[in-house]
Amino acid sequence: MATTTPPTTETSSTAIVGHDDLYRQPTFLTSVVKSDTFRLFLALVALIVVFSVLKPTAFPTLSNTLNILSDAAILLVLAVGATFVIITAGIDLSVGGVLVFSSVVSAMVMAGIGDGTPLTLIIGLIVALVAGTLWGILNGFLVAKARIPALIVTLATMGASLGASLLITNGVDVRNVPFSLVEAVGSGTVAGIPVLALIALVVAVMFGIVLAQTRFGRYTYAIGSNAEALRRTGVNTTRHLIKVYALAGLLAGLAGYLSTARFATTTLGGHSTDNLATITAVVIGGASLFGGRGLMIGTIIGVFIPVVLQNGFVVLNISPYWQQIAVGAVLLGAVYLDQMRRRSRDR
């Protein structure tokens, strides 16, 4: 078979194509409005509007809003930590157990001191934070150093921390926590806003800034994006990963303290589903389980969507069996809306 060499016109100049034509710098506003997170935010707003219209007397009230804030607070604290972990392409199933453990040891210490002075409350806080952080370091060490898959590590420490809590309490919740803690933190308000919610929001904003603005945050993205690339630039990725898990542990410790304050007791049996709830919130918020992507503002919205749904459905008095179905459907819808724009890029 012969080959052909078709004719060719030699070039002649017609128009200079300017380089900058190829890229239209978006305005700040369009880039916000077109962002993934904004669509998710709209989904949340839509939910709130629908519930408010359907039950104007019960849903959009101040007290119900405060309920929702309180319900979300502890989950949000956990989810802030999980955001970091998930961006590193990790996973932390241990938060519920670490929460309980921290809650138990700090409650025991406070009960041991026996009074309800601010100093006691602060000691209790420190104990909770330290306890949480230690579990987090253990997680980080096993994941980063021993290179055991995070799922296994944190499932094991979930069991271990819960088991340890049961052991030291003999399976009975610590109940004699200072009531001042409950009053000040658990059900206290500042300017009408629950202290729990305030603390959670401060934590979220603070670590949102850390994630977006600091080197710590950047390494977190880099590890999840390509850990080997980060390692080759000479960064001690092991140490950074340990820090990330330690942070998740610290926040689980804080959550444990807040939980003690909220429920006026430790809640040994109440946190087996915290891990999935947390991870779900982060993933709804747009982070990828494959790492490298995620925003704190997404996580915040991702925490509120299920909480608002749950509250709204109960307020509407939808049959509980239907609720499970409806929650699933609405969740899918909200995430689908958000996801449509993300297609082009990889998984």
Add this chain to the structure above:
Amino acid sequence: MATTTPPTTETSSTAIVGHDDLYRQPTFLTSVVKSDTFRLFLALVALIVVFSVLKPTAFPTLSNTLNILSDAAILLVLAVGATFVIITAGIDLSVGGVLVFSSVVSAMVMAGIGDGTPLTLIIGLIVALVAGTLWGILNGFLVAKARIPALIVTLATMGASLGASLLITNGVDVRNVPFSLVEAVGSGTVAGIPVLALIALVVAVMFGIVLAQTRFGRYTYAIGSNAEALRRTGVNTTRHLIKVYALAGLLAGLAGYLSTARFATTTLGGHSTDNLATITAVVIGGASLFGGRGLMIGTIIGVFIPVVLQNGFVVLNISPYWQQIAVGAVLLGAVYLDQMRRRSRDR
């Protein structure tokens, strides 16, 4: 600064380096012994040996072995499906709900027919399989077509399938299942081996072969390894993903049927942790949550390690609080052993 051009010796031939020298073809035996899965298998064997030594009269008995097999059976059926899903870099949290749903509808159909003839049992089986498959197709559709993250999809369908089960049963377990089912499948034995365990093993071996030997299996690995590459070769990756989730659903349906047979009733309240247990087994078995890697033999071992642990600790009569800690520790140890060799390659 001047540059140097150091002296060079021109080459002169000394020895021909043979090409084949660079690669020592391993014998079949060494490649088995050095394989990751073999080390995991050794960990399992070590566990069995330790328990047997500690409790020679109770642990390594025939009847206890059969106990362990029965305990593992349903989990194994679920884990076979999860192996496929996880190799595609997916995740299926819905298996517990789908199991319950399939169990419920098939039990209702069998109870409706009202007799215990083999035909009725077969109809029940088909109903369970179809029900499970339909949920699986829904999962697959939402993951592959709507591109919603698998975690969200399957969390939603978990709730939805459980909600649907509660709705159609009004929250009460279906119990008037034919007792012939319980006798034949649930507690029946063939040559002394529980029928449940036999079915599970047949399923595992069959789908192990599918995974290793067929095109279906190969596409499963390819999707998890680089879905875009597979798509570019012209394979309909969407359809394949749907098939994989459908398979996981089908097996959850089968598991639902087996569960009905085992408990002589549906178990509406009992499957909220099946998903994590299943995923854990697959990951212990060496599959990566990032997809592309995993073996059915690993999954089988990964199912048995926690089941053996749990059985062994109860046999040793270790306090349940300590058990949670010990299970975690041993799990970490077993996976660590296995993991040590995997380091070199990526995550």
Add this chain to the structure above:
Amino acid sequence: TTGEPAADAGPAKSLTTADLAGKTIGFIPGVNDPFYISMQCGIEAAADEYGMKVSTQIPQQFEAAVQTPILNAMVATAPAALLIAPTDAQALVPPLTKAVSAGIPVGLVDTTLADPSLAFTSISTDNAIGGGQAADALADLIGKKGKVLVIAFKAGASTSDARQKGFEDQIKTYKDITYLGAQINDNDPAKAASIVSATLAANPDLAGIFATNLFAAQGAATGLRNSGAEGTVKMVGFDAGSGQIEQLERGDVQALIAQKPGEIGKLAVEQVVAHLTGGEVKKSIGTETVIITQENLKDADIQDAIYKESC
């Protein structure tokens, strides 16, 4: 039924029973199971007599963290009264305190609080006594000797703890019975099944099992059947759903300690009505248990004790 008169009888504003029509009672059980369904039936039937509505919301797990947001949302709907089975004796105190201060009277059913004073009434089975009855029944079944095991459905749930404690205190009085301790199944039947089969492997001479609720009983019976030990190892279960009755008929289980959930529900509504209309309110009511065996199963009053599946 026993009870002491309430210290502070009646709310501030008293209604007539006619005013109650159309008002809503909120009901939050601990989890979804036939026990609570029967209770819901009792509540709905009794409420219906006063033309009241019942709105029921069910936690998916028997956990405080799952129950609390449901409670909070329920409070937002401002029901006339709230009946709840708190899943933790302490953890539900703060949110329930908020409910009360929002003007919603709270009654406790089945489970209770460490300090139930915030509730205008608490109505429950005497679980410690029930546990003791289970011990006696099991002891009789095994000829007062041998090894026994407890499957506790949840560490920290007041009913589970009380049944276990009641059982332990009573079983100690049998000197030839060896108590192997309690294992926890976390409301998971499969876990109960594997605990039982493993215990049997370690103690082939296991004589008896006490399962503290229906999830525990369901799984334990399965474990026995799988090990071929049904009937040989005697079993006493708490609760009497139809599934448990079937196990009893088959001989997998020898005795059931049945609560009276329907009655708890009915009494609870009566207390709600009394509270709202300024009638006499009983601060605490204990309901009885009934022991069901194959022998008395056919009795009419025993048939009544079987839990309902739908109202």
Add this chain to the structure above:
Amino acid sequence: MPASTSAVQPLLQATNIKKSYGHVQAVRGADFTVYPGEIVSLIGDNGAGKSTLVKILSGTVTPDSGTIEMGGKEIKFDGPTSARDHGIETVYQDLALAPDLDPASNLYLGREVFRKGLLGKLGFLDRKLMLDNAQLQMAQLGVKLKDISAPVADLSGGQKQSVAVARAAMWAQEIIFMDEPTAALGVVQTQQVLELILRVKAAGISVVLISHNMPQILEVSDRVEVLRLGQRVARFNAADATVDDLVTAMTSGTMEVNN
């Protein structure tokens, strides 16, 4: 087949193709022509839009607008399958290999060979056949793999590229797009690929070669088309062009007069 005149009907004709990613215009009205049985090079600066255009013409990426004709008839690719059905194969710049699979599995990805008989009907693969053929194909490219069963992830850069090239060469019927197929290859392997390209052409299959190696391009091509900032700016007969001509066209921003 007719001699080289403008009367020859193009095998593939793309007109006014546009594609943006978010705010970035990758291809902005590009044209491209492939004649039957020719080797045509597509050249352009980094970021000119070559790879994007290739992905569009091989069905992997959907253009925002523009038309593609094959044999004079307009076609719409809905996904790579339809391109494949038109006999188009592609060596992608990112190689598009499954790193966890071995070279043989990658070569046969999407075209697995089944065993004979019942097992084959059940979907069982003939792994031996595929393995043997793969080894043959790789050897033709001058590549000897030390461990043929190692996953592609473990291969050297050049070895990976050889797998991608071998795959496309194995299956093409009408056109092969080769996006920088020799970038990572050694001297010998590069030569083998160039020979392969000539063999492919001799078999009547058109080759579209993307490369930054101008001498190489002039060596093997019949024609050269130049892309700049997402548009075709020039076309050359390779025989008449010099490296300087090409470089000037790529860099100095002139736009071709439509012919």
Add this chain to the structure above:
Amino acid sequence: MPASTSAVQPLLQATNIKKSYGHVQAVRGADFTVYPGEIVSLIGDNGAGKSTLVKILSGTVTPDSGTIEMGGKEIKFDGPTSARDHGIETVYQDLALAPDLDPASNLYLGREVFRKGLLGKLGFLDRKLMLDNAQLQMAQLGVKLKDISAPVADLSGGQKQSVAVARAAMWAQEIIFMDEPTAALGVVQTQQVLELILRVKAAGISVVLISHNMPQILEVSDRVEVLRLGQRVARFNAADATVDDLVTAMTSGTMEVNN
């Protein structure tokens, strides 16, 4: 600095380096020498072990055996940090970029610049400074990015490679290893990188260049070392060598006499 005699002390001297992956011997007793301020090319067939050797010499991979000396003193790299501390930078063949981060973040990865003042102490990044510098660096390589804030995943093949090259050039103190740095680059960008290499050398930094482009190698190198099947088989003074010499050494399997 002394003229080119054998008396010049090597800057880096690797002796008898071995590395196996499972059953595959990637490097089997390789030697390699870098003199101060020179451009030395490391060439060899695909799979010869060049990239593996580079990874070993930049601390990324731990060899099974062998010694590495710098300035006459034996050193042990425990990880890339120690190589970096010795002033070594590397352009890896797989580029080693974080695809989700933008080019500026990648350029400064591991060497982030903090803001002034308290915020800086708290770990806050000076993103503007890094962004501006990154744009400058990229421009020097002839690369203009359309969207400087786009993640590296979205860049074209050549753009990605430019990011990797710019990064290494920015930070090297003693030696830059460049593993096929121009493989994906356009004509202009390739020329820029070659000029960059000469500038780097002029600043007294040694460059180790891996490339399959023999004319390019002879154009810029002072010396050439040849790897074959994991061993050094020849060394050339670039000035004295021809492309044929190099190709023969790479392919015909002779082993150098130790000098």
